[in-house]
Amino acid sequence: MITTTALLTDHYELTMIKAAIGSGTAFRRSVFELFPRRLPEGRRYGVVAGVGRMLNALENFTFDDATIDFLRRTGVVDDPTAQWLSTYRFTGDIWGYPEGELYFPNSPLLQVEGTFAEACVLETLLLSIYNYDSAVASAASRMTLMAGSRPCIEMGSRRTNEWAAVAAARAAYIAGFASTSNLEAGHSYGVPTAGTAAHSFTLLHDTEEEAFRAQLASLGDNTTLLVDTYDIREAVIKGVELTDGRLGAVRLDSGDLAELAVDVRKLLDSLGADKTRIIVTSDLDEWQIAALRGAPVDGYGVGTSLVTGSGHPTCGFVYKLVSRATGDSADSPMEPVYKKSLNKATVGGRKFALRRLDSFDRAEAEVVGIGAPADGDNNDRDLLVPLVTNGEIVGREELSVARDRHLAARDELPRAARKMSKGDPAIPTIYLDEEAAR
Structure with missing residues (x-):
């Protein structure tokens, strides 16, 4: 039985920290961002899922004696790194899109702020949860949209691994599925079960x-x-x-x-x-x-296509450093950083996001402020909410809240978003730099 989530990660996360501790840069204040570069081809929107599972995994992300012993024995870490890991607890701040919300290309789904070491080590954990859960929820949303008032039953447990099946049932429920065949999803998350x-x-x-x-x-x-x-x-x-x-x-x-x-x-x-x-x-x-x-069909049971994201089993989310302190002291100013890699360039700076709505409460755009929030009017919605503050989890909520949020957010979309034919994202993503955002 796994009692810690700390090893649900990649080897290089810890070797980066080992090298950063050696160079004296590991504890510089940093901001990482989790975001999608694009939607799957032809999709018009995506659905955020996995937030609650991420918070649970973060709470259990600690390095116990057995874990430290394994890392030492296999040469992954040295003594200074092992010593730091032995007392690891994330102490920073995380803001994110709440569960059930919609996303579009370059939506800043998570903003993780802390020291480089404590934020960097979370990369694989965050991506593995968000990429799969959101892929399932995005597929599920399209299915429930087509089903209308007719209920959909999730029944894909035998088409994926045993724990992914539980996550899939949870994600599908957020996106409108009525029930699941998976009993562990019922036990762990309260998803209604049927069979x-x-x-x-x-x-x-x-x-x-x-x-x-x-x-x-x-x-x-x-x-x-x-x-x-x-x-x-x-x-x-x-x-x-x-x-x-x-x-x-x-x-x-x-x-x-x-x-x-x-x-x-x-x-x-x-x-x-x-x-x-x-x-x-x-x-x-x-x-x-x-x-x-x-x-004359009254309900649908969906399995394989759902748990594999209906052809897109991952969302392609990435986790990148977008801002860091210019020095090692706590009061060092922050500066944007970004990649210039061909086809993989990033936009530096801490992000803020809102959903711009027209006078009929119809979504018009995803507006992303860089360095400062964009001004909204009386019906625009801020999208980033606090999930973790000073290391304390503050963003837990009932699945029913996420489920209701998803239906409300989907109802805001232009009617073109309901088409199954391939098309562009339902709304554009607009970047505002710090000057424009003010």
């Missing part, structure tokens, strides 16, 4: 009727029967018969789902089971959900 039976349960019994009777006896008439193991028509008729028309739902997991849903709906209605819902599964993604909007 009934697989084809193996039907095949276990001598007849489909016996399987249905056993499931109904255990779970009640409101359960969902999987009806495509043998003959769909016969299965639906038997399910309705066994429940006197009170069957909760049927699930279709193969074939032409749109055509089958129409046929099954007609059959259910003809049998008097007009309240019985139709749930569809089978490698769904946002495009298939969109294609099924005209079919």
